[in-house]
Amino acid sequence: MSNYTGGCQCGYIRYRLSEEPSSPHFCHCRMCQRSAGAPVVAWAHFPVSSLKYEGSEPSLYRSSENTQRGFCPKCGSSICVVDDGDELLCITLATLDRPEAVTPAYDSHLESSLPWMHWQSRNR
Ligand SMILES: [Zn+2]
Ligand SMILES: [Zn+2]
DSSP, X not given: OOOEEEEOSSSSOEEEEOSOOEEEEEEOOHHHHHHXXXXXEEEEEEEGGGEEEXXXXXXXXXXXXXXXXXXXXXXXXEEEEEETXXXXXXXXXXXXXXXXXXXXXXXXXXXXXXXXXXXXXXXX
């Protein structure tokens, strides 16, 4: 059984995932940018049924008609995105205890990617 654990910055939210991720990716959409306060967010899908919170659960913000975003009510860390009725949810890879264990494989919503995100390739 796989075991991915993670949590928010302050430790109020702790979670465990008992199945393997799918579709790890970077999302450059404006909603991810605004909710995380970051130019890009790395996500992976996990089955909703594989997610267990160890204690407190995230607060939910309905960011669009069918989508809710879960975050820590104490420190604000962005934890998950859940679509109504979906069997999969998205988890922020950066909140995993071992974020290096899952490698994003593609980019989504590149139309919103910020031009200065490419400074690394310029400076190498
Ligand atoms: Zn927190
Ligand atoms: Zn997004």
